[in-house]
Amino acid sequence: MSHDGACATTTGAAPQLFASALNFFAATQCFVPDKNHSFNKVPDLETFDFIIVGAGSAGSVVANRLSEVSHWNVLLLEAGPKPPFETEIPWLYRTLARTRYDWHYVTKNDGVKQKALKNPLAWIRGKVLGGSSSTNAMIYVRGNDHDFQTWVNEGNPSWTPENVNYYFKKAENIQDLKLLRDPGIFNTYGRKGPLVVNTFNSTVRKLTKKILKSYSYIGIEEVLDVNAAEFHGKGFCAISRSTARRGVRESTYTAYLKKAKNRRNLKIITNAFVTKILLNVDAKAYGVEVDINGKRNRFLVKREVIVSGGVVNTPQLLMLSGIGPREHLLSKNISCIVDLPGVGNNLHDHLYVPVPIYGDEPEEEENKAELMFDVVKYLYNKTGYLAHTFLTDAIAFFSRSKDMAYPEFQSYTGIYRKNSTVRQFIDIYKDDVLESIVRYNADKSLYVKILNVLHPYSRGRIYLNTSNPYDYPIIHANYLGDDRDIQDTVDGIKILTKLVNTPYFKSIKAFIPRIHISECNEYKYPSDLYWRCYVTHMIASMSHQVGTSKMGPNPEDAVVNNFLKVHGVTGLRVIDASIMPFVTSGNTNAPAIMIGEMGSDMIKNEYLPK
Numbered sequence: 001m002s003h004d005g006a007c008a009t010t011t012g013a014a015p016q017l018f019a020s021a022l023n024f025f026a027a028t029q030c031f032v033p034d035k036n037h038s039f040n041k042v043p044d045l046e047t048f049d050f051i052i053v054g055a056g057s058a059g060s061v062v063a064n065r066l067s068e069v070s071h072w073n074v075l076l077l078e079a080g081p082k083p084p085f086e087t088e089i090p091w092l093y094r095t096l097a098r099t100r101y102d103w104h105y106v107t108k109n110d111g112v113k114q115k116a117l118k119n120p121l122a123w124i125r126g127k128v129l130g131g132s133s134s135t136n137a138m139i140y141v142r143g144n145d146h147d148f149q150t151w152v153n154e155g156n157p158s159w160t161p162e163n164v165n166y167y168f169k170k171a172e173n174i175q176d177l178k179l180l181r182d183p184g185i186f187n188t189y190g191r192k193g194p195l196v197v198n199t200f201n202s203t204v205r206k207l208t209k210k211i212l213k214s215y216s217y218i219g220i221e222e223v224l225d226v227n228a229a230e231f232h233g234k235g236f237c238a239i240s241r242s243t244a245r246r247g248v249r250e251s252t253y254t255a256y257l258k259k260a261k262n263r264r265n266l267k268i269i270t271n272a273f274v275t276k277i278l279l280n281v282d283a284k285a286y287g288v289e290v291d292i293n294g295k296r297n298r299f300l301v302k303r304e305v306i307v308s309g310g311v312v313n314t315p316q317l318l319m320l321s322g323i324g325p326r327e328h329l330l331s332k333n334i335s336c337i338v339d340l341p342g343v344g345n346n347l348h349d350h351l352y353v354p355v356p357i358y359g360d361e362p363e364e365e366e367n368k369a370e371l372m373f374d375v376v377k378y379l380y381n382k383t384g385y386l387a388h389t390f391l392t393d394a395i396a397f398f399s400r401s402k403d404m405a406y407p408e409f410q411s412y413t414g415i416y417r418k419n420s421t422v423r424q425f426i427d428i429y430k431d432d433v434l435e436s437i438v439r440y441n442a443d444k445s446l447y448v449k450i451l452n453v454l455h456p457y458s459r460g461r462i463y464l465n466t467s468n469p470y471d472y473p474i475i476h477a478n479y480l481g482d483d484r485d486i487q488d489t490v491d492g493i494k495i496l497t498k499l500v501n502t503p504y505f506k507s508i509k510a511f512i513p514r515i516h517i518s519e520c521n522e523y524k525y526p527s528d529l530y531w532r533c534y535v536t537h538m539i540a541s542m543s544h545q546v547g548t549s550k551m552g553p554n555p556e557d558a559v560v561n562n563f564l565k566v567h568g569v570t571g572l573r574v575i576d577a578s579i580m581p582f583v584t585s586g587n588t589n590a591p592a593i594m595i596g597e598m599g600s601d602m603i604k605n606e607y608l609p610k
């Protein structure tokens with residue numbers, strides 16, 4: 001689901017026309033023939049010190065950091081192309097889904113849950129240089145120290161909060177000078193890293209300020225920055241940080257690859273789909289097989305292959321190469337070289353559920369004449385609604401108990417002025433459900449609270465459909481497979497519903513109506529049974545999938561060890577979000593980048609003289 005909170009505040013004809021023109025232009029790119037531009041040409045059977053599969057959030061970091069060592073030859077293979085221009089404009093990020101820059105994955109439905117959805121749930125994953133960091137919503141959240149301590153407790157001693165914070169800082173280049181006057185923020189962020197972290201050039205700040213204030217009435221305190229604040233009490237909320245450079249997206253392509261692409265020891269090949277890791281009889285990785293624009297190539301490696309293909313493709317590639325659950329591989333006629341039952345397991349994600357709050361139109365915050373020129377403002381100085389995404393930049397983290405040391409829930413807000421275009425942004429829902437959501441928007445403003453459950457119990461799995469690398473693997477997401485996740489989501493919703501009794505929402509006569517979901521009509525509104533039913537049918541994905549190559553000491557359930565080396569294989573590591581044993585308390589791009597930074601140093605520490 002997506003929202004046009006920013007756009008809804010700018011319903012003037014000029015911006016709409018311009019935005020439509022941009023959308024049209026973006027869409028036409030899908031039909032422009034691929035120039036098959038591959039950056040570098042590399043002869044078949046060329047040998048490298050390191051081969052990296054996937055130029056995403058983590059893989060791009062690894063390519064940059066390893067190629068800093070001038071005597072190492074590094075090859076980076078990316079299945080997608082170079083990012084198109086619309087990746088740069090934050091508001092256009094949603095137009096990238098279901099284009100050639102997306103893998104077009106869908107999850108397998110269990111036929112019981114998510115019945116309010118029109119189609120099987122789509123998982124958007126970036127297929128482009130920068131990977132999902134080129135197509136995501138750019139919110140920058142590191143996670144909580146508690147998260148990384150749980151990784152340590154799982155038997156991964158290097159991933160202490162202290163160590164991971166060192167690598168977050170190594171990546172960061174915080175640019176919001178106003179914030180840096182605060183000593184806590186100054187000391188939290190890195191200032192010399194390649195990755196620009198900033199604040200969106202938002203146009204809806206006055207309204208978001210009111211929303212943040214409303215949280216404080218229900219015990220969720222407003223702080224300056226969620227990465228610098230310590231979590232205590234019921235939680236905190238703030239204007240979010242973002243990976244945006246003065247109104248333009250900062251991906252790992254722009255931050256890490258662009259700066260390294262002219263190094264003579266780094267070769268980057270786009271439109272290069274790796275179909276197999278080559279393993280010898282002793283389970284040592286000696287190269288990869290890759291399809292470059294339809295032509296099969298093999299590249300060889302002296303030291304290591306590093307797989308950074310992301311949460312779906314990494315386990316798929318391991319299994320195609322003979323690393324995975326023996327019975328499953330044999331059932332697909334793949335000979336099993338290393339029996340690793342954990343490959344593809346431990347799949348989890350942040351589910352989300354929308355909570356619609358309606359209210360009278362807020363008094364006009366912005367000058368209508370100025371809004372007409374919002375788009376021009378973007379062209380002129382990169383401000384205006386195009387400089388941020390459809391969500392406002394207010395985020396909240398909270399828990400049920402005030403004794404918790406970490407958050408259980410995250411919430412975002414999308415704001416739609418009356419009679420907005422919200423319908424097209426919630427089009428994942430069936431028509432009757434959608435009608436039920438939009439009907440009050442005819443004469444009321446709509447505040448969609450997005451609730452995220454941060455620590456789900458349910459675990460899904462990725463497994464092969466066939467042994468053909470071009471056949472997509474099956475994604476069994478198993479949302480709400482564990483009943484505790486339903487109750488947790490209901491509890492989170494009930495906290496959010498308290499907002500309607502806070503002063504700002506009271507002033508606009510806010511209310512949360514029953515949404516028409518035929519399966520739930522028998523339940524009294526607003527009972528727990530209603531909300532349980534609502535949650536079961538309405539949940540979707542925040543695109544924070546992790547865990548399918550879990551890090552841990554035991555090859556019975558983990559795929560990589562503390563140093564990200566694949567158990568039972570030499571010369572092979574996984575460095576991406578799939579190694580997370582547990583998902584972090586927040587958005588997962590910053591942690592994936594941190595994993596790229598720390599994984600790179602692990603490699604350097606192993607091979608370079610001390």
Ligand SMILES: Cc1cc2nc3c(=O)[nH]c(=O)nc-3n(C[C@H](O)[C@H](O)[C@H](O)COP(=O)(O)OP(=O)(O)OC[C@H]3O[C@@H](n4cnc5c(N)ncnc54)[C@H](O)[C@@H]3O)c2cc1C
Nearest residue numbers: 054056057058079131132136137138139274313577587589
């Ligand atoms: C729509 C969306 C919105 C999001 N919003 C946010 C947000 O606001 N903030 C945030 O922190 N996180 C967000 N995330 C999540 C975050 O972007 C991801 O968790 C993170 O990018 C994952 O990094 P990764 O390196 O594991 O994988 P990716 O970045 O997905 O990289 C994997 C790369 O490998 C390539 N690849 C895969 N297989 C092969 C192969 N066989 N051969 C060659 N190349 C291959 C892929 O094409 C891709 O480029 C969002 C994600 C999405 C999809």
